[in-house]
Amino acid sequence: MRLDVDFSAIEAIAARFRSERKFEIKSDDEMPLERIDIELVKGIEIQLSDLESVDGLLAYKGRHVILYIRDHAGGFDDAIRDPENGKRFHVADCETLEYMRSQGRFERYVVTQSTTGDFEISGTSYATGRIASGVARLKVCKNCLRKLNYDSYALARSSERNKKRDAFDLLKFFETYSTRFRQLPRGLADRQEASGYSPSWPETSRRLREAASFTCEGCTVSLRDHPELLHVHHVNGIKNDDRRSNLRVLCKDCHRKEPMHGHIFISRKEMSIITRLRTEQGVRPRDWEEALRLADLAMRPTMEVARHQQWGVPEFDVEVPSTRGRSRLDVVWKEDRRAIVYEKPSEQIPGWRIDTAGALLDELSSSLRG
Template identity: 35%
Template sequence: MIIKLPNFFENNKLNALKEKMGIDRYTYGNYRDCQNQGVRELLNGKGQDFDDINEITPLKDHTLTYNNERVILYIRDVANYGHSDLPRFHIAKCSTLQTMFENNRKRRYVRTQNETGIFYLNIIGGNNVREIEEKLDVCQNCLNILDWDGFSMGWDRAKRDKYVRDFTIARFFEKYPKSLVDSSGYSSINSSVNQYPKNWNEISRNYRAFKNWTCEKCGVNLVNYTSLLETHHINGQKNECQYSNLMALCADCHSKMPMHSHMSNNPREREKIEQVKRIKKEKGIF
């Protein structure tokens, strides 16, 4: 059995409600953004435990990601307590993590985005488990593979230790942003192709009618010359057709928008531009 889903763009009751709320017809919420926000809140606290290293996806720049978020990894459970026994936290798929990936090691990892440098550990002694908060050092192999400030494992120990002491997680996330998702909810993996939607002609006509066939730039009314009024995408993304991203522009004004000089080189568009100029001259619009 085939179930036909409703077209919410054509739901009069829903559109009337959205109009009362001041929301344009083609704007809808973003579930993915809510989902990502939930992940961020979890990662910014104590972090999130997990057992399988393969839940982490390394990027080409070697940084580590989980659910479209860059993360830091460390091993939470420590058998012996002494500074030399404390784990290092990882910011990249270094040689140490590479071995764990290859061996599919099952350990109690924690992924986090906490910038304080203080990590939650379980100190295990016999049958006793004690929870503590401790400052951890960054893994030197990670600094090496990222070429962090030119860091090299070939340096003497004193110089390497100084770079470890000076390293801050906040600065790391400045260089490598936490979120891989942009403000529209898209990542490099799921971003849609920048092309007009199939119902673009309908969207464009409805929007221009909504603007009373009037250019939002110069104010010329083209109700009797509708083909001379065009719909412009403010951010240049043809697939983002919410009303807040659209402008009704006459062909003349449209051709003067940034990155639109090609319109003047198109014979058909050039003819429309000249026609609009004549109409504006007749109406005293300059």
């Protein structure tokens, strides 16, 4: 049998893929849920040397984690009574962790993807003089929040900072940075919240999206070719209140930015599709407000500091010439030839300065410190 194959077409496709290497991210559903993903929700005891830093965030075996110290020694009772006395948990590669590393401190560190805010700690109880364990609602480390400019922490007045620290929510934190990792925190993201909907919900949702011509009521991107990325949101958070006034047709990115949205993890691949379509369809930011509204949440903290330092309004997903042909940059200041990206490209982009979001944040933040 003879096959007539037009190789030029295949080569053209291959070349296209080569220039879009950044997008060759394995989609999350192709990866099996491994034992470690399940264990991480409970917590895994590690050595500090096993902890990885991914652009300023903490990781264990490539997965996004937070870190806490289980052993509270003689401070155990105090920490149980008032978490303000407990050891802080860490969400970034902050200066406190750096110091602990340099001191070669050996404690029982636990990495986890738990989002309950309850941490199992241990220590010596005054009352009994014995080793005891219990649950404490530990507080997040302020150095971590400042390093990440999380929730605009680094730009906030000191009087607002305690409020931001107390409002810190772990589920929101993991959702914010989902695109920075090659895979979602599976033990968290796979948890389906399917209950609470009315029986007619699938049909109602389908009809609404069709009536909206598959267009997001937030950013106006059309998702006709990616209907799986178009959701219908319940404004008041009540999932069986299907009155039209309580429903909004939203792309997955606009949906996760709504206050009462529940549980939404967006992958880098999904965010790339939405961003690419917005750009192709002319949905571009005209001012800083719009740029921050359209931005990936994982890029926002860096962009906010850039805005604070009087940088111009950036663009998203811009193609530039590179040594490999063309490359795509994620958040771009064209006039200054600067950009931030999720991962540094391996190819050279002549005349440009490309940083990861975390690296630029560190650079700009150093001038914020007084």
